[in-house]
Amino acid sequence: MPLENSYLLPAAADMHVHLRNAPGPISQLVTPTIRQAGVDCVFVMPNLAPRPVVTVAEAQEYQRHLQALDPEVTYLMSLYLHSSITPDEIRAAKKAGIAGVKAYPKGATTNSEWGVVSFEPFYEVLATMEEEGIVLNLHGEVPSNPADGVTVMNAEARFLPVLHDLVERFPRLKIVLEHCTSADAVEAVRSVGDQVVGTITAHHLSLLVDDWSANVNNYCKPSAKSPRDRQALLNAVVHSNGKFFLGTDSAPHDISAKKGKGNTAAGVFTQPYALGYVLTALEEGIIRGDIPDAAISSSKLAGFFSHYGRRFYGVPESKHKVLLTRNGQTIAESFKGEGAEIVPFRAGEKTWSVEWQ
Amino acid sequence: MPLENSYLLPAAADMHVHLRNAPGPISQLVTPTIRQAGVDCVFVMPNLAPRPVVTVAEAQEYQRHLQALDPEVTYLMSLYLHSSITPDEIRAAKKAGIAGVKAYPKGATTNSEWGVVSFEPFYEVLATMEEEGIVLNLHGEVPSNPADGVTVMNAEARFLPVLHDLVERFPRLKIVLEHCTSADAVEAVRSVGDQVVGTITAHHLSLLVDDWSANVNNYCKPSAKSPRDRQALLNAVVHSNGKFFLGTDSAPHDISAKKGKGNTAAGVFTQPYALGYVLTALEEGIIRGDIPDAAISSSKLAGFFSHYGRRFYGVPESKHKVLLTRNGQTIAESFKGEGAEIVPFRAGEKTWSVEWQ
Numbered sequence: 001m002p003l004e005n006s007y008l009l010p011a012a013a014d015m016h017v018h019l020r021n022a023p024g025p026i027s028q029l030v031t032p033t034i035r036q037a038g039v040d041c042v043f044v045m046p047n048l049a050p051r052p053v054v055t056v057a058e059a060q061e062y063q064r065h066l067q068a069l070d071p072e073v074t075y076l077m078s079l080y081l082h083s084s085i086t087p088d089e090i091r092a093a094k095k096a097g098i099a100g101v102k103a104y105p106k107g108a109t110t111n112s113e114w115g116v117v118s119f120e121p122f123y124e125v126l127a128t129m130e131e132e133g134i135v136l137n138l139h140g141e142v143p144s145n146p147a148d149g150v151t152v153m154n155a156e157a158r159f160l161p162v163l164h165d166l167v168e169r170f171p172r173l174k175i176v177l178e179h180c181t182s183a184d185a186v187e188a189v190r191s192v193g194d195q196v197v198g199t200i201t202a203h204h205l206s207l208l209v210d211d212w213s214a215n216v217n218n219y220c221k222p223s224a225k226s227p228r229d230r231q232a233l234l235n236a237v238v239h240s241n242g243k244f245f246l247g248t249d250s251a252p253h254d255i256s257a258k259k260g261k262g263n264t265a266a267g268v269f270t271q272p273y274a275l276g277y278v279l280t281a282l283e284e285g286i287i288r289g290d291i292p293d294a295a296i297s298s299s300k301l302a303g304f305f306s307h308y309g310r311r312f313y314g315v316p317e318s319k320h321k322v323l324l325t326r327n328g329q330t331i332a333e334s335f336k337g338e339g340a341e342i343v344p345f346r347a348g349e350k351t352w353s354v355e356w357q
Numbered sequence: 358m359p360l361e362n363s364y365l366l367p368a369a370a371d372m373h374v375h376l377r378n379a380p381g382p383i384s385q386l387v388t389p390t391i392r393q394a395g396v397d398c399v400f401v402m403p404n405l406a407p408r409p410v411v412t413v414a415e416a417q418e419y420q421r422h423l424q425a426l427d428p429e430v431t432y433l434m435s436l437y438l439h440s441s442i443t444p445d446e447i448r449a450a451k452k453a454g455i456a457g458v459k460a461y462p463k464g465a466t467t468n469s470e471w472g473v474v475s476f477e478p479f480y481e482v483l484a485t486m487e488e489e490g491i492v493l494n495l496h497g498e499v500p501s502n503p504a505d506g507v508t509v510m511n512a513e514a515r516f517l518p519v520l521h522d523l524v525e526r527f528p529r530l531k532i533v534l535e536h537c538t539s540a541d542a543v544e545a546v547r548s549v550g551d552q553v554v555g556t557i558t559a560h561h562l563s564l565l566v567d568d569w570s571a572n573v574n575n576y577c578k579p580s581a582k583s584p585r586d587r588q589a590l591l592n593a594v595v596h597s598n599g600k601f602f603l604g605t606d607s608a609p610h611d612i613s614a615k616k617g618k619g620n621t622a623a624g625v626f627t628q629p630y631a632l633g634y635v636l637t638a639l640e641e642g643i644i645r646g647d648i649p650d651a652a653i654s655s656s657k658l659a660g661f662f663s664h665y666g667r668r669f670y671g672v673p674e675s676k677h678k679v680l681l682t683r684n685g686q687t688i689a690e691s692f693k694g695e696g697a698e699i700v701p702f703r704a705g706e707k708t709w710s711v712e713w714q
Contacts, residue, residue: 144567146584146645151566153510153583209508210501213580214620216573223570226510227503259616263571288503 002286002293003279006325008357009298011318012305013041014274015076016137016178016199016247018267021048022065029337030252031069033272038305038322038354041074041315043137043247046102047111052080054114056089056096076313078102078137082114083121087128099313100135100176101125107143108155109221110251110266115139119166126166130173135313137176138163140185141222152223153209157184167192174312179204179249181222183232189243197312199247200233200304203268203345205281216258217343220251221266227290234285237278237304238295245308248274255334255341269344273331275305275324276351321357328353359643359650360636363682365714366655368675369662370398371631372433373494373535373556373604375624378405379422386694387609388426390629395662395679395711398431398672400494400604403459404468409437411471413446413453433670435459435494439471440478444485456670457492457533458482464500465512466578467608467623472496476523483523487530492670494533495520497542498579509580510566514541524549531669536561536606538579540589546600554669556604557590557661560625560702562638573615574700577608578623584647591642594635594661595652602665605631612691612698627702630688632662632681633709634702678714685710 014034019042020026034042044066046053053059059077066075076099079085085101093101103122104115119126129136140163141155150158163177177189180198189198207224218224236244251267258264270277279301285291310317327350335342371391376399377383391399401423403410410416416434423432433456436442442458450458460479461472476483486493497520498512507515520534534546537555546555564581575581593601608624615621627634636658642648667674684707692699 144565146565146587149584151583152570153566208501208503209510213509213569213576214623216621219570226508227506230503264573266571 001283003283003296003326006323007298007301008321008323009038009302010306011040011320011322012038012246012275013309013315014039014246014248014250015043015176015309015313016045016201016249017042017271018045018047018249018251019066020252022062022069025337025339026252026254026342027066028069029335029340029342030271031066033335034070034073035356036272036354037274038324039274040072040318040320041076041310043076043099043313044078046078046080047104049111052082052111052114053078054080054082054084056092056098059098060096074315076100076315080104080114081116081122081125085125087124090125090128090132090134094132094134098134100137101129102137102139104139105141105143105159108141109139112139119162123169126170126173130170133174135174135176136166137178140177140180152221153225156182156222160184160188163188164192167196176247178247179222180233180236180244182225182229186232186236194242197242198236198244200236200244201247201249202270202274202277202281204233205230205237205278206284216264217345217347218268219264219266220249220268231285231290234282234291237282238291238300240300240304240308242303242308242311244304245312246274246278246305247309250274252342255343258343269342272335272344273351275354277345278305279324279352323355323357324352325355326352358640360640360653360683363680364655364658365678365680366659367663368397368677368679369395369603369632370666370672371396371603371605371607372400372533372666372670373402373558373606374399374628375402375404375606375608376423377609379419379426382694382696383609383611383699384423384426386692386697386699387628388423390692391427391430392713393629393711394631395681396631397429397675397677398433398667400433400456400670401435403435403437404461406468409439409468409471410435411437411439411441413449413455416450416455417453431672433457433672437461437471438473438479438482442482444481447482447485447489447491451489451491455491457494458486459494459496461496462498462500462516465498466496469496476519480526483527483530487527490531492531492533493523494535497534509578510582513539513579517541517545520545521549524553533604535604536579537590537593537601539582539586543589543593551599554599555593555601557593557601558604558606559627559631559634559638561590562587562594562635563641573621574702574704575625576621576623577606577625588642588647591639591648594639595648595657597657597661597665599660599665599668601661602669603631603635603662604666607631609699612700615700625702626699629692629701630708632711635662636681636709680712680714681709682712683709
């Protein structure tokens, strides 16, 4: 078999998670699954509805509610880039330990109504972030626009000039291009300095456009793309050297938002089995010939899952280890709680089990 | 307004429809909507489940059941290209008035399990079709295949070499490239002789990949693609000169196959409002600047809707006329019958009404 049957690794850090409003039925269901996956540190997205997290006080209150759900997890908090955020708020955020500011292009994804049209009005805020060492987290898509030929298939590639422009204007600003989904995005991240990194989800290492076209539970933004793009993501994982690390973009939606009336909510729920999904995708990638067999090692997995993300955010290494074992568990058909039911990625399939040491 | 407020046109021919098994709950619900759309002649697809239409006797029985549902419609029948079909069956089909033989690439779309892997075993059958003047109807996609980089987004473009090869081998064979969805397909049809034509659906004149990504009722095969592709289809309609005509590929599925458990069935239901959808799409195309205002005329509409398809199949012109009137009706939220509920395209929107003269 291309991979070992088990790996003993440092507890992982998942640098892009959606835990939804807390208190609330979805956060209550989802937050306890973080450690089930072998993860003890998460970077929490601020795009709550109806109002995103735009002040330090809101982020701190959100963090307290999450800590109440599982105090053993480190929650790195973020603000939502918005016109109400001032340089002073950025300085206060730094003091309060807030890790990043997330920029959503207006109209490009879930809860992006408050998002950014142009970065120009934010130059002063970005300069302060650069000065303070607060990370800019980019949802790297432009909104779809038929007149310019932009669709979900090329929205990420079309965003990359914006990334390059920001890098040029703010050369010391730490930037994460979140949930890279294309060969172009991987190449863009590689082409600039070490202050710019990319997160890679679990599901984009498996999915192609075909896989979400007929399956609402696989539909997400940015959407999964071509075999060539998937291959580039798999190679980014195994040749990361710190440039790419895990950020699952686990995005829980109640089943009614996936299968009910109205449009399909974008997002794949991967939180409870995050590491197992990655290992399965790597193994499938080796079998297909997308990545070389020899590329996988414990130290590379430890880097992608744990070290690289923590180092980028300046978070201490975990004191815990987790033992991952092939085919050790079956993915649940759904997670049900009071007022919410969420279908996980690859429901019903075998995956790797996680044992805390 | 770019279009007139009403058009008096010959009754239309829809040269690609799915009426499903007859007798059966869906055919009972759908067949009576053919004339509601202003259509009195349809080319009926043979991909019934669990067994497609592969014999002349089956096609004739199917036709009788459809005639019982609405005897005022002309049903052009087809066989499903399959290893059991012999040159003798083709000659019998010609005598029985069967109009075409539909080839489905195995695995590319709904009910294609019986489909074609390679055309080579069918060369004798195709030669007989060429001789007899029976049309070959092509579902022009290769099956998705990550190893070759084939996804739903390029599966049609990748099929076009097969079309060119068939044209070269059987230069007098009448061929329809069904439901063209890409600029490449339009170009391929234009590049070969008049014995090769293309059908164009109503929904591909409106939809882009973004429109089906989050809406299961807009999901179909071949999938809707880019703004450039949509523009090519709109221009194929208004610059058809007989090369392109209406074939809606109206594909009714019960709501449980769209929104229920399991994967999403591919198909958009457009039968009851087929002409109205096209007029709306043309108008939207003019407003966007995809097609010139002056391109629309009654005679072009009559050609695309009615004359070109009938001439290609050798069917007499309709004796009836239909009056289409802007905003004359509202598209139903769904069509409900015994054991079936089907959501039409653009449910709830205004569309053109149809009055038989």
